Amino acid sequence: MQMITEQEEISRRLNIKGYRLTKQRLAVLKALQSTKSHPDANWIYEKVRKEIPHISPGTIYRTLGVLKEAGLLRELDYGSSLSHYDANTENHPHIVCTNCGRIDDLPLSLPLAHHAPGQAHKLEEQASKATDFLITDHRLEFYGLCPHCRSSSAD
Amino acid sequence: MQMITEQEEISRRLNIKGYRLTKQRLAVLKALQSTKSHPDANWIYEKVRKEIPHISPGTIYRTLGVLKEAGLLRELDYGSSLSHYDANTENHPHIVCTNCGRIDDLPLSLPLAHHAPGQAHKLEEQASKATDFLITDHRLEFYGLCPHCRSSSAD
DNA sequence: TATAATATTAGTAACGATTATCATTATGGT
DNA sequence: ACCATAATGATAATCGTTACTAATATTATA
Secondary structure, eight states, rough: OOOHHHEEEEEHHHHHHHHOOOOOHHHHHHHHTTOOSSHHHHHHHHHHHHTTOOOOOOHHHHHHHHHHHTTTTSSSSOOOSSEESSSOSSSEEEEEEEETTOEEEEOOOOOGGGGSSTTTTHHHHHHHTOOOOOEEEEEEEEEEEOOHHHHHHHO | OOOOOHHHHHHHHHTTTTTTOOHHHHHHHHHHTTTTOBBBBHHHHHHHHHSSSSSSSHHHHHHHHHHHHHHEESSOOOOOOOBBBBBBOOOEEEEEEEEOOOOEOOOOOGGGGGGGOHHHHHHHHHHHHSSSSSEEEEEEEEEEOOHHHHHHHHO
8 A cells, every 4th residue: 555645646746747846836835725715826925935035926926827737726716817897787697718708698597597687695695694704796607618619629 | 657768867877976977988888788798898998999089998997987886887807806726626616805805615505505516517517508608617706795894894 | 158166088107916038046867 | 967858036028907187078056
C-alpha cells in the first residue's frame, strides 16, 4: 500500500498539464486552503507576501490561472468580466456561451420550475432557512456552448 | 379611464428617484429593449451612437446606473467585478454579502437538494432539455447582507 | 415667457484589476 | 553538475469603468 503526500498529489496534478510545483504555487494554494472566505487575488497576494515578500501580483494571477487549469481551485467569476444588461427586471436564469459570450434566457421547463420568474421569492425563502444572511436576490446561470459555437468548434 | 404612454411611465419611474428623462436615457433604454441578447455597455454605446453620434461612453455608464436604480433594467454582474477563488472545486452555491463582499458557502438544506454538490450534473441535465446550448457548468448565487452588515446597517 | 436653480451631458483624465513583456532565476531530467 | 525549459519579479501596457469639469439642457417659479 503506497502513500503519497498531499504535496506529491499537487505536484502530480500540475505535471499532468506540464506545470512545475514551485514554492510560490504551493504558498498560493495553501493561502487559499487556509480560509473559507473565497478571497480575491489581492487578499491572496497580501497573505502570501508575508511568507514570500518579493512575490509580485503578476505571479499571483499567473499562479491562480495555473492552479485552475490543474483543477486545484475554482474561479468564481467566469467569462468576460464586463457587466451585461437586461431590460427584463424579473429574475430569471440565463445560459452563457463561454466561447462567444452570447447570453440567452433559459426557456423554462418543468424540472426547473423553482427558478421560474415569480418563484424567485420562494427559492430565496428556502435559502434563507439555511443561512444567517438576509437574502435579497439570487442568480442562476448555466454555462456552455451555444448552438453556433457548438458546431463550429467541431474542428 | 386614464391612459399613460410608455414614455410617461418611464419618466414617472425616473422622477420617483429624482431623475429626469432625457433623450439619451430614452435611447439607451430603447436600445436595450430592442434586443434579447443581454448586451454589454459597449454594444449599447455603438447602438445608441447611430442615433446620438456625440454621446460619450461615460453617459452610457451613468445612464445604465440611473436606469438600474429606477428599476428599468437589471445588471447581470453584481457586486465587485473581481474574481474570487475557492479551493473547493466542486460546484456549490454561495451567498455574497452585497455590503462587505464576504462570500460564504450556502449550507444546504433539503429544499435546495437540487443544488447539492454531486447533484450538479443532474441540474445541468435538466437545463439541457430546455435549450440547444451544450451545458457544461452552472452557478447559483444568493445575494444579501451577512450577519455583521445586517446588524450594523440598522442605523 | 424670462429667470433662476438644478440636473445632465460630452470630453477628457484618472483609476484599478488584470495581462503581457522580458531579462534573470529556479526547476527537473540526464 | 549541466542543459533545456519553465517560472519569477519588475515594470509597462491594456481596457472597462469612474471621476471631474465646464458647457448645456431641463424643470420649477415668478
